[in-house]
Structures are given as structure tokens and as C-alpha cells.
Amino acid sequence: LVSTDDSAPTVAFWFDFDWTLSDGTPAPFSVVDVAELDLEARIQHLHIVYDTDPIRTAWEAQQAGGNPRS
Numbered sequence: 001l002v003s004t005d006d007s008a009p010t011v012a013f014w015f016d017f018d019w020t021l022s023d024g025t026p027a028p029f030s031v032v033d034v035a036e037l038d039l040e041a042r043i044q045h046l047h048i049v050y051d052t053d054p055i056r057t058a059w060e061a062q063q064a065g066g067n068p069r070s
Helices: 053-063
Strands: 012-017 030-037 043-051
Touching: none
Parallel strands: none
Antiparallel strands: 012 030, 030 043
8 A cells, every 4th residue: 555645545566578579579578556545545646667678679670670689
């Protein structure tokens, strides 16, 4: 539980996403989901934060038609 003040209770989930670009290049990255809950602990709002900086070069190379592994 992230917060229990006067605002909605909030929980955060952190995980690593094992993604692959369309050309087969591995592109794993970290994700944090932050969920604001109602009084019955149901998700009312979901905020998703992706850290794609580590795969940016591979994605840009794919978009340009190159191969970042060479």
C-alpha cells in the first residue's frame, strides 16, 4: 500500500516486461503500474509508467531499417 491519507488508497506493481521488437530483437524493460483504489479495493484509476530508455537505441535502429546488434 503506497498511501492511506485522505486521498484514495494507492498500490504500485513493479515488474519487468519481456518484449521483443518485430524484427526479433529482445527489448525487455521495466514497468510500474500505480492503481488508485476505491473503498472496496477496486481499481478506479490506473497509471502505467514504462522505462523504455534501455531499448530506445534498438527501437530507433529498427525504425530506420538497421540492425542494432551489428
